[in-house]
Amino acid sequence: WPFHAPYVKAINELKKQRNAVILAHNYQTPEIYNCVADVVGDSLQLARVAEQSEADVIVQGGVHFMAETSKILSPDKTVLIPDREAGCSLAASITGEDVRALKRKYPGVPVVAYVNTSAEVKAEVDICCTSSNAVKIVESLGVDTVIMVPDRFLAANVARQTKVKIIAWHGACEVHERFTPEELLAYREAEPGLELIAHPECPPEVVDVCDFSGSTAAMIDYVKTRRPQKVLLVTECSMADNVAAETPGVNFIRPCNLCPHMKRITLPKILDSLVHMRDEVVIDPTLAARARRSVERMIAVK
Numbered sequence: 001w002p003f004h005a006p007y008v009k010a011i012n013e014l015k016k017q018r019n020a021v022i023l024a025h026n027y028q029t030p031e032i033y034n035c036v037a038d039v040v041g042d043s044l045q046l047a048r049v050a051e052q053s054e055a056d057v058i059v060q061g062g063v064h065f066m067a068e069t070s071k072i073l074s075p076d077k078t079v080l081i082p083d084r085e086a087g088c089s090l091a092a093s094i095t096g097e098d099v100r101a102l103k104r105k106y107p108g109v110p111v112v113a114y115v116n117t118s119a120e121v122k123a124e125v126d127i128c129c130t131s132s133n134a135v136k137i138v139e140s141l142g143v144d145t146v147i148m149v150p151d152r153f154l155a156a157n158v159a160r161q162t163k164v165k166i167i168a169w170h171g172a173c174e175v176h177e178r179f180t181p182e183e184l185l186a187y188r189e190a191e192p193g194l195e196l197i198a199h200p201e202c203p204p205e206v207v208d209v210c211d212f213s214g215s216t217a218a219m220i221d222y223v224k225t226r227r228p229q230k231v232l233l234v235t236e237c238s239m240a241d242n243v244a245a246e247t248p249g250v251n252f253i254r255p256c257n258l259c260p261h262m263k264r265i266t267l268p269k270i271l272d273s274l275v276h277m278r279d280e281v282v283i284d285p286t287l288a289a290r291a292r293r294s295v296e297r298m299i300a301v302k
């Protein structure tokens with residue numbers, strides 16, 4: 001990638017000067033994932049690293065709620081997001097006031113928030129979860145009913161794996177809600193032996209026609225350990241590029257649904273971010289402390 005090389009060199013040099021780390025989500029493009037990221041992973045893995053990192057600066061290769069989570073967990077570090085417009089349809093679907101209204105409607109029922117939410121929402125809830133620990137978190141509360149926000153599909157997929165009753169919000173991921181069982185069954189018919197693995201932000205009827213469902217990290221593990229001959233990752237499309245580079249011999253069949261928010265993060269913007277130390281994620285310290293309780297409670301659940 002000759003076009004990328006000068007950016008990669010400049011970013012890696014500046015990272016050293018600034019004692020910065022780049023935490024990149026599995027949906028970042030290959031040049032970010034392979035050439036400048038210090039750590040790659042799913043939301044839970046990135047949160048754990050943000051909490052423990054010794055760096056002075058975190059540059060988030062991901063969307064705004066992920067950068068906020070890093071800041072919540074590392075309030076003394078400078079956390080930079082290379083494009084502050086990198087949002088998320090799930091995070092945008094619910095406000096702190098919406099959570100307060102839910103709590104008034106269902107008094108005493110604990111609220112679990114998917115990490116794909118704003119700091120303001122995290123500050124209002126009892127505990128956070130990610131796609132890799134959602135069932136465990138719901139069951140850790142020891143109650144028979146929980147409210148789960150904001151992803152109605154993740155909530156429905158979790159509800160099928162637990163006896164706990166789940167009251168869901170109506171949000172959805174604009175990438176995963178687009179997959180349909182019909183489309184996937186057509187791929188299965190056209191590609192004998194195809195394995196389908198889905199992210200739990202997909203509708204349950206999509207998960208039903210797949211062979212496995214799990215977080216982005218769990219999906220990567222599945223491909224790395226089982227080495228299917230042919231696989232379709234029912235998730236954001238850049239991930240197949242990243243996994244394909246690490247699993248030669250596996251044939252990736254792909255419908256390409258891209259997350260427009262994740263794709264706002266580019267090498268030039270990462271470089272600009274490190275040169276000018278922008279955009280810095282700032283969260284009111286009192287709000288951040290309340291949000292931290294919910295994220296730390298999640299991290300403490302083993």
Ligand code: 13P
Pocket residue numbers: 026041042043044116130131132173199201214215216217
């Ligand atoms: P995970 O990487 O935690 O599975 O989350 C997926 C996602 O949608 C991030 O935007």
Ligand code: SF4
Pocket residue numbers: 063087088089090091116173174175176201236259260261262
């Ligand atoms: Fe949000 Fe979906 Fe994009 Fe993930 S893929 S950041 S859940 S819109």
